[in-house]
Amino acid sequence: MASRAPSIIRVIDLETTGQAPPTHGVCEIGWQDVALQPDGRWEIEGDGGNRMVNPGRQIPPLTMAVHHIRDEDVADAPWWHDVARPVLDPWPRRVALAAHRADFEQQFCTSALTRGADWICTWKCAMRLWPRSPGFSNQMLRYWRKPEGLVHERGLPAHRAFPDAYVTAHHLRDMLNEASVAQLIAWSKEPGLLPRVRYGPDRGKEWSEIDDDSLAVFLNDRDVDVRHTAQQEHIRRIGGGPVGRNASTQELLL
Numbered sequence: 001m002a003s004r005a006p007s008i009i010r011v012i013d014l015e016t017t018g019q020a021p022p023t024h025g026v027c028e029i030g031w032q033d034v035a036l037q038p039d040g041r042w043e044i045e046g047d048g049g050n051r052m053v054n055p056g057r058q059i060p061p062l063t064m065a066v067h068h069i070r071d072e073d074v075a076d077a078p079w080w081h082d083v084a085r086p087v088l089d090p091w092p093r094r095v096a097l098a099a100h101r102a103d104f105e106q107q108f109c110t111s112a113l114t115r116g117a118d119w120i121c122t123w124k125c126a127m128r129l130w131p132r133s134p135g136f137s138n139q140m141l142r143y144w145r146k147p148e149g150l151v152h153e154r155g156l157p158a159h160r161a162f163p164d165a166y167v168t169a170h171h172l173r174d175m176l177n178e179a180s181v182a183q184l185i186a187w188s189k190e191p192g193l194l195p196r197v198r199y200g201p202d203r204g205k206e207w208s209e210i211d212d213d214s215l216a217v218f219l220n221d222r223d224v225d226v227r228h229t230a231q232q233e234h235i236r237r238i239g240g241g242p243v244g245r246n247a248s249t250q251e252l253l254l
Contacts, residue, residue: 006035008045009120009181010090011098011172012105013165015067017055019104025055026080026108027069029087030161032169034098034176042176044149044169050162051087052077067159084113095181096120100138100168102188120181121188122171128187129178131195142167147174191228198226207233 011032018024032048054077064070088097088109097114099105102121126136133144139158147170155167175184197203202210207229218230
């Protein structure tokens, strides 16, 4: 009897005409799978792929300048709803979907298209697992961590759907070999926990280094990730226990 195909988490990357539907649409989707092995480790599986998508509207020059996809490149491509379901729902193997800054992909990859799949955000999880990284963009993590097995040329050009999904998949593989799927999903459902202050006079400092007055300002910040991080630091200061960058990786995983 043939062995059962392994469970996978499918990493997704989208190139779009802009930031938010329905004003903007998808013009390319890329994917790369990460599979659970019999020994309990996770590894990159298969060649991944990409599909061009007709976004149903013109691509603004501002976004063409990022991904270099032109209107003529997608004029004869299928529509998003014809492409999305087969890519997003590789039943029955799929455990979850993943993306770097997954909140963006989730705007276009709706629950109806994913059958309510859980998502892992590799940006949020990277800040939890690798807080000493100088930055947390997909490409910064690529060159800071230098993931084993990543073929440089397959991860290029940046800002195209398959190369970006391929790079993200290597980050996800390493995360899954440090923390459980359930833990990564749980972190991904919360706002981002920022290792360092993003802006202002305390920019670059760890949150434990700023004074109470500065922290109080961040508690009311418009940015949900900044506000959440400040709240967690405030809890730590009033005796709520270790949080985020003040906790070891082992403490975070418990």
